[in-house]
Amino acid sequence: MSAEGFAIWLTGPPAAGKTTLAHELARQLDERGVKALVLDSDELRAVLTPAPRYTEEERDWFYGVLAWLAAWLTRQGTNVLVAATAHRRAYRDRARAGIARFAEVYVRCPSEVCARRDPKGLYAGARRGEIAALPGAGVAYEPPIDAEATVDSDRQSPAEAAAQVVAALASVIHHPTNGKESKP
Secondary structure, three states: OOOOOEEEEEEOOOOOOOHHHHHHHHHHHHHOOOOOEEEEEEHHHHHHHHOOOOOOOHHHHHHHHHHHHHHHHHHHHOEEEEEOEEEEEOHHHHHHHHHHOOEEEEEOOOOOHHHHHHHOOOHHHHOOOOOOOOEEEEEEOOOOOOOOOOEEOOOOOOOHHHHHHHHHOOHHEEEEEEEEEEOO
């Protein structure tokens, strides 16, 4: 059986840059010989809840499935980068409890910067009253209390932020493969 993989959960408000960071992190890890699968909540939501309502019950279910999927993959030896707002700490804590090698990365970004980026028009929809349950604008976003790493996506490029995460999480990422050790 292969060694257990790790999971790094990138959390932050919508449009903070979680998915962009996850892909850059995967690229930098790959350069170091460490493979990681990106689980992007937007992509998974399109499959799991194709007509999302964003109710608390649906979010509880969705983030539970996402945490279960990440745990299952890590038990199979797959390293996972989860890019998901998971606006309640309880969602991320559930993932932490079920994954042996887990780290949380807070992708911090001021709401006005997120609103300016707004690639999906979420903040604009919230301002127009069309979206009532947007984390950070209508629904509280609970930032991590004790994240293993924090990056400021409004001040760091994705490459700089990913390099910071790789350095900060070396003990989580450290992964034995084929009797040799690959380190970031």
